[in-house]
Amino acid sequence: xxxxxxxxxxxxxxxxxxxxxxxxxxxxxxxxxDCMLMALQLSMAEVNxxxxxxxxxxxxxVLETWNYLLHDKLGLSYENMKEPENYADVKKAYxxxxxxxxxxxxxxxxxxxxxxxxxxxDESIAPVQLLEFISxxxxxxxxxxxxxxxxxxxxxxxxxENVKASILAKKSVCSYLSxxxxxxxxxxxxxxxxxxxRGLGREAFTNLKHASQKKKMSIFxxxxxxxxxxxxxxxxxTSSLYDPLRAHVKGLSSFVTFIDKLQEIVGEILNPRIxxxxxxxxxxxxxxxxxxxxxxxxxxxxxxxxxxxxxxKNIIDSQQEILTASTTGVSPTREEEG
Numbered sequence: 001x002x003x004x005x006x007x008x009x010x011x012x013x014x015x016x017x018x019x020x021x022x023x024x025x026x027x028x029x030x031x032x033x034d035c036m037l038m039a040l041q042l043s044m045a046e047v048n049x050x051x052x053x054x055x056x057x058x059x060x061x062v063l064e065t066w067n068y069l070l071h072d073k074l075g076l077s078y079e080n081m082k083e084p085e086n087y088a089d090v091k092k093a094y095x096x097x098x099x100x101x102x103x104x105x106x107x108x109x110x111x112x113x114x115x116x117x118x119x120x121x122d123e124s125i126a127p128v129q130l131l132e133f134i135s136x137x138x139x140x141x142x143x144x145x146x147x148x149x150x151x152x153x154x155x156x157x158x159x160x161e162n163v164k165a166s167i168l169a170k171k172s173v174c175s176y177l178s179x180x181x182x183x184x185x186x187x188x189x190x191x192x193x194x195x196x197x198r199g200l201g202r203e204a205f206t207n208l209k210h211a212s213q214k215k216k217m218s219i220f221x222x223x224x225x226x227x228x229x230x231x232x233x234x235x236x237x238t239s240s241l242y243d244p245l246r247a248h249v250k251g252l253s254s255f256v257t258f259i260d261k262l263q264e265i266v267g268e269i270l271n272p273r274i275x276x277x278x279x280x281x282x283x284x285x286x287x288x289x290x291x292x293x294x295x296x297x298x299x300x301x302x303x304x305x306x307x308x309x310x311x312x313k314n315i316i317d318s319q320q321e322i323l324t325a326s327t328t329g330v331s332p333t334r335e336e337e338g
Contacts, residue, residue, distance in 0.1 A: 007125050008106075008133065014118050015109045022104060022112055027182040031098060031105040033134040034171075035187045039103075040066055042190070042209075043093035047086050055206050065090060070134060073107045074127040100218070102184045106134060162296050168195075169287070169300035173308065176283045180262050184218040196287060198251035207244040208252075220259075227256045258286060276312040280305045 012030055019028060031039065044057040044065060064084060069091065071078035084090065098105060110130060113119050172195045178188035186209075193208075194200040205219075212222035226245050230253075245252065262279055269275040284305045288298040 004125075004129060004133070007123055010119065010123055011106075011110055011113060011125070014113050015104070018116075018118055021116060021118075022109065023102070025102045027102050027184070029101070029103045029178055029182045029185050029188075030109065031103045031187070033106070033136070035103070036105045036134065037062070037066055038187055038190065039097050039101075039105075040069060040090070040094055042186075043097050044090050046097075046209075047089045047093050050089070051086060055210075061085075069094070070107070070131055074131055076127055076131065097186070100184065101186045102182050103187070106130065162300070165296035165300040166303075169297060169304045172287055173280070173283055173301065173304045176262070177279070177308075179220060179259065180266065180279070183220045186219045189220050189223075193255060194251075196289065198254050200248055200251040200255065204245075204248040204251065207248065211243070211245055223252050224256050224259075227253050272316055273313055276316075277309055280309050280312075 015022060015030065022028065041057060041062045044062060045055045048057055049055040061084070064082075065087070068078055068081050068084055068087065070076075071081065072091070107130065110125055114124065171191055175188040175191035178185050179192070182188070190205060193205055208219050208222055211226070212219045215222055215225070217225070226243070227249070230249060262282060265275055265278050265282065269278060284301055287301050288295070291298050
């Protein structure tokens with residue numbers, strides 16, 4: 001890990017320790033580069049719908065606005081850049097989207113940490129460095145998960161497929177965990193709504209988003225509420241026959257049922273080590289079901305789950321050591337030395 005990556009890690013740790021200074025909700029998710037770009041894309045599509053009637057946006061417009069937004073938020077010069085169409089509305093929609101999703105992006109967290117003096121000067125991150133870091137994440141993880149080979153290191157076709165599978169696997173597993181922790185995380189939901197394939201494509205997500213805005217609730221709560229109404233045959237069931245979501249009942253029911261299964265594990269298993277392992281195992285089996293053993297995605301999911309399981313156990317062990325030290329007055333290190 002480079003010194004700069006360590007600074008980013010310390011930044012996130014600082015946020016986790018002092019989250020009360022950043023948000024009123026303890027279920028707040030850190031929004032990295034790829035999620036920031038996706039949030040911007042959804043926000044731009046929403047603004048376009050308000051102004052032009054279509055919930056769509058071109059990739060070129062997203063990337064142009066993305067560059068402008070980063071320079072604006074980081075206080076870097078953007079005098080030579082053309083201000084994107086309806087930029088004020090887009091910027092407002094972007095921050096509103098994050099707020100409703102209980103999310104904070106890396107730029108806001110960085111600026112808040114330093115304005116409050118939570119990190120020492122030698123841990124400072126220059127705006128240009130943060131710009132390069134966020135843009136670097138995006139170049140790797142976006143573009144439909146593709147990684148473009150550099151002239152010095154040409155990657156063969158099989159290698160590209162393995163990298164794409166690895167990125168998709170990590171994003172999918174982490175998104176299930178994020179949604180389980182923060183049900184308002186609409187970006188996590190967008191990543192996994194149709195992973196694995198449930199027949200819930202762009203139209204389904206758009207219909208869900210519009211319905212959630214109309215009902216003033218998160219997209220996940222909207223999906224859950226809709227499926228519960230269908231299952232229970234409530235008074236709104238008849239009118240829902242004409243609801244655009246009706247066309248997606250099967251897929252939405254499958255999605256909600258699986259999240260319910262994960263939530264049951266959290267509620268039934270009190271030991272966090274066992275619960276964490278069970279959740280990861282359940283997500284893994286869900287993602288690779290029906291795929292062949294030689295599928296690169298299956299292997300990638302297996303590796304991601306093993307890595308996350310180890311990290312979760314290490315975190316739990318570390319917290320237990322801190323708790324033991326605080327109750328006994330003896331640090332684990334000194335105890336071993338003695």
